[in-house]
Amino acid sequence: MKLYYLPGACSLSPHIVVNELGLDVSLVKVDYKTHMAEDGSDVYALSPFGYVPLLVLDDGTPLREGPAIVQYLADLKPRLGLAPENGTLARYRLQEWLNFLSTEIHKGFIPLLYAVLAGKYGTESAKPKLERRFEWINEQLATREYLMGEAYSVADAYLFSLTQWGQASWMTSVYKADIHFDELAHLQRWYAHVRERPAVRQALEVEGLLPRHA
Numbered sequence: 001m002k003l004y005y006l007p008g009a010c011s012l013s014p015h016i017v018v019n020e021l022g023l024d025v026s027l028v029k030v031d032y033k034t035h036m037a038e039d040g041s042d043v044y045a046l047s048p049f050g051y052v053p054l055l056v057l058d059d060g061t062p063l064r065e066g067p068a069i070v071q072y073l074a075d076l077k078p079r080l081g082l083a084p085e086n087g088t089l090a091r092y093r094l095q096e097w098l099n100f101l102s103t104e105i106h107k108g109f110i111p112l113l114y115a116v117l118a119g120k121y122g123t124e125s126a127k128p129k130l131e132r133r134f135e136w137i138n139e140q141l142a143t144r145e146y147l148m149g150e151a152y153s154v155a156d157a158y159l160f161s162l163t164q165w166g167q168a169s170w171m172t173s174v175y176k177a178d179i180h181f182d183e184l185a186h187l188q189r190w191y192a193h194v195r196e197r198p199a200v201r202q203a204l205e206v207e208g209l210l211p212r213h214a
Contacts, residue, residue: 002026004037004046004054007207008175010106011053012161014069015207017154019199021077025055027206067098070154082154090148097147097155104133105162112177113165123178130179134166134187141186145193152194160194163187164209 003018003025005011018025028037035043035050044050046062055063055072063069071094074083084090111126137159140147147155168181168188181187194200204210 001058002028002039002056004028004030004043004052004056005207006030006032006052008164008209009052010066010158010161012164012203012207012209013066013154013158014053014055014073015203016157016160016197016200017070017073017082019202020082020157020197021073021080023073023076066158067095067102070157071095071098074154081151084148084153094148094153094155097153098158101155101158101162105130105137105159108133109162109165109175109177109179112179113175115178127179134179134181134184138184138187141190146190152197156190156194157200160191160200163191 001023003011003014005015005027007029015027018027028039028041030037030043030052037043043052043054046056047054047064051064053064053066053069055069057063063072071083074080075086078085083094108126108130111123112130115123137147144150146152147159163181165175165177166179166181167176181191195204201210
């Protein structure tokens with residue numbers, strides 16, 4: 001399999017999951033401006049909008065959209081528990097989190113990351129909405145170690161990749177959106193805990209996201 005990624009983008013999520021599972025997946029870096037991959041392939045030929053992450057299976061089948069990709073990967077090694085068993089309420093809870101992160105957090109960042117294109121109105125309306133969503137996540141983490149409770153899951157990998165886009169004294173951002181997390185103590189604790197996982201640090205190092213002193 002091949003995982004097409006852009007350093008610091010949401011593709012960090014399946015990159016982390018690949019590491020957690022110890023899967024034999026080739027990482028293919030994509031150029032942000034040209035959407036050409038380092039293996040010479042044109043990402044637009046595989047994904048109509050040139051998006052990452054993109055997972056190409058061994059038979060050449062492309063699988064798109066981060067939430068779908070991380071669940072597919074987790075199901076390759078179900079005993080490791082990164083996703084609950086299909087058909088269980090816990091699995092639907094996982095999908096509930098992935099949908100929330102995709103629609104309310106991931107998309108909520110877009111006007112802030114592209115503030116010049118979005119215009120003043122876009123940023124003024126998007127920022128408080130995104131802040132409220134993160135405050136709610138912070139509240140959920142007050143009584144649990146991870147998003148799903150005591151078990152680390154692919155949802156945590158997704159949230160970690162998105163949280164990287166904000167700003168705080170306790171993290172290193174790649175895409176510096178104008179949203180700050182220093183007052184969110186439970187999110188801080190969760191972030192620091194997840195960041196120390198070997199699979200996470202390996203992904204950060206490969207993508208050039210770890211400062212030398214980290």
